Amino acid sequence: MSSTGFRKVAADSAADSSRVRTHNLCLVVDDVRRHRRTTRSEISERTGLARASLTTIIPELVSAGLLKEVGSTSGPRGGRPVAALEFDGSHVAVVALEITVGEVIVESVDLGGRTLRIDRAPHGRPIGDPAAVIDTVVDLLLQHLNELDNLSVAFGLCIVVMPAPLAGDPPVVVASSDLGWGRVDLLGQLVARVPRLEGACLLVNDANVAAVAEAAALEAEVGHPLTDLVYLKSLTGIGGGAIVAGNVVTGARGIGFEPGHVLVRSGGKPCACARHGCFNAEAGPEAVLEDAGLGDLAGRAGVTIAVAELVDRARSGDPRTLAALGRAGEVIESVVTDLSLAFDPQVVVLGGYWADVFNHLRVSTDLGLGEPSARTIAWTNSDESLPFVLPGRLGARAARAGAFRLAIDHLLSKPAALHNYNG
Ligand SMILES: [Zn+2]
Incomplete structure (x- = not known):
C-alpha cells in the first residue's frame, strides 16, 4: 500500500468515527427528548448503546447544555436511587x-x-x-x-x-x-x-413548513406516521404544501405546489397573477369577505381584522356569512378533489382561518367512503382511521x-x- 493510500484510509476512518460519534450523540438527544425524564439504563436499553459509550456521551451533552441531571428517580425494584436526565437546551x-x-x-x-x-x-x-x-x-x-x-x-x-x-x-x-x-x-x-x-x-x-408542522401534530394525535398529506390554508391569501412519501414537494425549481393559482372558474374574477378565475380570486379571503358584506371593513382595517370578524359572525350563525362560507366551501371541495386525484394523500388538512370555520365550509370530510356523486369521487380512503379532510391543529402559528x-x-x-x- 502506498503512503498516499494509507493516509486516505486513515482520513476516511477519522471521518467515519466522527460520523458515528455525531450519530450516537443525536441518538441519545433524540431519545431523551422523546421520553422527557429518563435514566442511563433506559437510554442504553432503548438505543442499544453500551453503558460504557454513555459514560462519554452523556457528560458531553450535559456540558453542551442539551441534557441536565435532575435529582434522582427510584432505582429498579426499589434499589438505590439513580440519577435522572432531562432534555434542556434552554441556553x-x-x-x-x-x-x-x-x-x-x-x-x-x-x-x-x-x-x-x-x-x-x-x-x-x-x-x-x-x-x-x-x-x-x-x-x-x-x-x-x-x-x-x-x-x-x-x-x-x-x-x-x-x-x-x-x-x-x-x-x-x-x-x-x-x-x-x-x-x-x-x-x-x-x-x-x-x-x-x-x-x-x-x-x-x-x-x-406549516404542512410539516400540521403533519407532526396529527401524527402525535393518531400515533402513526403520516407520509402523504395535502395542506391548504387561508389567512391573507391561499397557500398550501404537499408531503409525498415523507418529503415536501418543491418541484424542479422550488416553486412546486402553489394551489392559490389553480384555475377553478374559467373566465372568473381577475387575480393578482394576471389570470382570471384562480382559487385565490374565487375563494380567497378577499373574495369571501366581499361576498359576506365585509369588503369595506377589509379595505379600512385590513384583511386580518376582517377575517377575525368573519369568524366571529360565523360562530354566531350570521346567515350571510354562512352562505358565503358555504359557497367558498364548494370551491374548496373541488380543489381538494382535484389535488387528491393528483397526490393520493392519506389526509387533506384545511388550515389558517378555514380551521376555525371548518364545519361551516361544509366540505365533505369523507370523499372516499360515501356514495359516489357529482361532488364526491369514489376512491378508497388509504387511511381509514382518519376522516379524509380535517381542520388544521395549529391555526395561524402553523408556519x-x-x-x-x-x-x-x-x-x-x-x-x-x-x-x-x-x-
Ligand atoms: Zn392567480
Missing part, C-alpha cells in the same frame, strides 16, 4: 421571522420549544416596495435579538418564513403577488444589515411551529457544535 434560542401580508412577526423559542418572546409590527403593505418591508423587518429583528441578549440566551438560528414561492440555492423570493414583489434576495439583504445572521439564517416557504421544528432539528443534528453557545 440557545431559535428565531422564526414571519412576513405576512400585513405584518412582521418575530418569535423565539429555546431548543426545548419553550417560548422566549414574540414581537409584532405592521408593515403597512407597501405594494411593490420590498425595501420598506425589509426596514420594518430589520428594526423588529434587531430589537428582538437585543432582548434575547438581555435574557442571556444565545442566538442559534433564524428561519425566515415567507408566503411566496422561493427558488435557487441560497433561495430568493421569486415573486409575491400579495406584496407586489418581483425577484427579491431577501436573505442577502437581511444578512447585509444584520451581520449576526451570516451562516445562521434560512429562508423557507410558509405553507411548506412558525414548522420553522421551529426545522431550526431545532438543524441545530441538534450537530450536537457537539452547541458547546460553542456556552458562555
Whole structure:
C-alpha cells in the first residue's frame, strides 16, 4: 500500500468515527427528548448503546447544555436511587421571522420549544416596495435579538418564513403577488444589515413548513406516521404544501405546489397573477369577505381584522356569512378533489382561518367512503382511521411551529457544535 493510500484510509476512518460519534450523540438527544425524564439504563436499553459509550456521551451533552441531571428517580425494584436526565437546551434560542401580508412577526423559542418572546409590527403593505418591508423587518429583528441578549440566551438560528414561492440555492423570493414583489434576495439583504445572521439564517416557504408542522401534530394525535398529506390554508391569501412519501414537494425549481393559482372558474374574477378565475380570486379571503358584506371593513382595517370578524359572525350563525362560507366551501371541495386525484394523500388538512370555520365550509370530510356523486369521487380512503379532510391543529402559528421544528432539528443534528453557545 502506498503512503498516499494509507493516509486516505486513515482520513476516511477519522471521518467515519466522527460520523458515528455525531450519530450516537443525536441518538441519545433524540431519545431523551422523546421520553422527557429518563435514566442511563433506559437510554442504553432503548438505543442499544453500551453503558460504557454513555459514560462519554452523556457528560458531553450535559456540558453542551442539551441534557441536565435532575435529582434522582427510584432505582429498579426499589434499589438505590439513580440519577435522572432531562432534555434542556434552554441556553440557545431559535428565531422564526414571519412576513405576512400585513405584518412582521418575530418569535423565539429555546431548543426545548419553550417560548422566549414574540414581537409584532405592521408593515403597512407597501405594494411593490420590498425595501420598506425589509426596514420594518430589520428594526423588529434587531430589537428582538437585543432582548434575547438581555435574557442571556444565545442566538442559534433564524428561519425566515415567507408566503411566496422561493427558488435557487441560497433561495430568493421569486415573486409575491400579495406584496407586489418581483425577484427579491431577501436573505442577502437581511444578512447585509444584520451581520449576526451570516451562516445562521434560512429562508423557507410558509405553507411548506406549516404542512410539516400540521403533519407532526396529527401524527402525535393518531400515533402513526403520516407520509402523504395535502395542506391548504387561508389567512391573507391561499397557500398550501404537499408531503409525498415523507418529503415536501418543491418541484424542479422550488416553486412546486402553489394551489392559490389553480384555475377553478374559467373566465372568473381577475387575480393578482394576471389570470382570471384562480382559487385565490374565487375563494380567497378577499373574495369571501366581499361576498359576506365585509369588503369595506377589509379595505379600512385590513384583511386580518376582517377575517377575525368573519369568524366571529360565523360562530354566531350570521346567515350571510354562512352562505358565503358555504359557497367558498364548494370551491374548496373541488380543489381538494382535484389535488387528491393528483397526490393520493392519506389526509387533506384545511388550515389558517378555514380551521376555525371548518364545519361551516361544509366540505365533505369523507370523499372516499360515501356514495359516489357529482361532488364526491369514489376512491378508497388509504387511511381509514382518519376522516379524509380535517381542520388544521395549529391555526395561524402553523408556519412558525414548522420553522421551529426545522431550526431545532438543524441545530441538534450537530450536537457537539452547541458547546460553542456556552458562555
Ligand atoms: Zn392567480
